[in-house]
Amino acid sequence: DLMSDDQSSLPRDLQEKYLLTRRIGIGVCGEVRLAFERSTCRKFAVKIINKKNFQSEGTATRNAKTEIEILQRVDHPCLIKTEDFYQTEESFYIVLELMEGGELFHRVKSKQQLNESVAKLYFYQMLRAVQYLHSNGIIHRDLKPENILLSSQDDVCLIKVTDFNQSRILEEAVLMRTLCGTPSYLAPEVFTHASTTGYGLAVDAWSLGVLLFVCLGGYPPFHESFGHQSVTDQIIRGEFTMVQSKWKSVSDQAKDVVRKLLVVDPMKRMSIEEALQHPWLQDQKMLETAHRLMYPSAEGGGAAAAMEVESTSGRNLRKRGREGDGEEQH
Numbered sequence: 001d002l003m004s005d006d007q008s009s010l011p012r013d014l015q016e017k018y019l020l021t022r023r024i025g026i027g028v029c030g031e032v033r034l035a036f037e038r039s040t041c042r043k044f045a046v047k048i049i050n051k052k053n054f055q056s057e058g059t060a061t062r063n064a065k066t067e068i069e070i071l072q073r074v075d076h077p078c079l080i081k082t083e084d085f086y087q088t089e090e091s092f093y094i095v096l097e098l099m100e101g102g103e104l105f106h107r108v109k110s111k112q113q114l115n116e117s118v119a120k121l122y123f124y125q126m127l128r129a130v131q132y133l134h135s136n137g138i139i140h141r142d143l144k145p146e147n148i149l150l151s152s153q154d155d156v157c158l159i160k161v162t163d164f165n166q167s168r169i170l171e172e173a174v175l176m177r178t179l180c181g182t183p184s185y186l187a188p189e190v191f192t193h194a195s196t197t198g199y200g201l202a203v204d205a206w207s208l209g210v211l212l213f214v215c216l217g218g219y220p221p222f223h224e225s226f227g228h229q230s231v232t233d234q235i236i237r238g239e240f241t242m243v244q245s246k247w248k249s250v251s252d253q254a255k256d257v258v259r260k261l262l263v264v265d266p267m268k269r270m271s272i273e274e275a276l277q278h279p280w281l282q283d284q285k286m287l288e289t290a291h292r293l294m295y296p297s298a299e300g301g302g303a304a305a306a307m308e309v310e311s312t313s314g315r316n317l318r319k320r321g322r323e324g325d326g327e328e329q330h
């Protein structure tokens with residue numbers, strides 16, 4: 001269980017390959033420990049997901065399985081890579097690359113608020129990570145400071161998004177099949193936004209707005225300590241306050257990005273693509289730094305090579321049956 005330190009409950013093959021040491025992170029679904037690969041002494045993070053922590057056996061296994069299959073499929077510089085995977089009766093063990101800078105949550109907390117250029121560098125990388133997930137038909141759905149990890153203690157560092165267990169692979173195939181059948185029994189919302197992928201993707205844009213607000217302001221936009229309304233009511237009404245003491249030093253363009261993401265109507269909310277085109281992010285110095293961090297192997301030529309990589313990796317849109325890839329539509 002979580003508190004015991006005995007290594008005996010670990011899978012033998014995990015034990016043989018890695019030495020697990022101190023706990024470096026704790027989450028709702030388990031803990032993260034620092035591990036050393038015995039053969040190379042390379043450091044890793046081992047995430048231990050306790051199966052019985054979940055209310056019903058079903059969701060536990062399904063969630064963790066979804067997380068693991070997603071972790072193994074995605075490949076982007078700003079997404080956590082999975083090195084290895086083991087399981088026992090009671091737990092899953094996911095070996096992940098170690099992020100020495102820990103969680104964004106603790107960085108913002110210790111600095112009160114991030115300076116704008118650092119917040120912009122991190123936010124740009126989060127946008128690219130989420131753009132990549134969306135182009136692969138994945139909605140994260142649980143973006144929060146605890147799920148954004150930093151590669152080093154320096155302000156200028158790579159960030160990576162983690163915790164996919166809330167992700168839902170867009171069941172487009174299911175929707176397609178539904179629409180092929182007789183429509184007469186289908187409810188109206190099946191045809192409106194509520195069930196199409198467009199609506200779903202917008203939830204991540206909202207969360208990125210909350211993340212940016214926290215990085216720039218040093219406090220959350222919606223919180224039970226603000227006024228008489230419940231957090232849910234504040235969110236449903238999209239009511240937040242940028243207190244002067246914290247926001248006077250933040251540029252109008254940065255505030256504009258936050259305001260356009262924290263829009264209640266998902267159809268009116270700024271999309272990830274639009275956010276990437278926002279004036280606040282057309283900052284050559286930040287873009288060069290970000291691309292140097294994301295694509296260190298790109299030779300000195302830098303810009304051209306990085307742009308080249310960006311155009312391919314960022315938009316590896318999934319083959320969609322709709323455009324007819326010769327598939328029989330029956």
Ligand SMILES: c1ccc2c(c1)[nH]c1[nH]cn[n+]12
Pocket residue numbers: 024025026032045047080096097098099100101102103149162
């Ligand atoms: C602190 C908490 C969690 C962490 C971490 C440092 N490094 C890393 N890599 C994957 N998860 N994770």
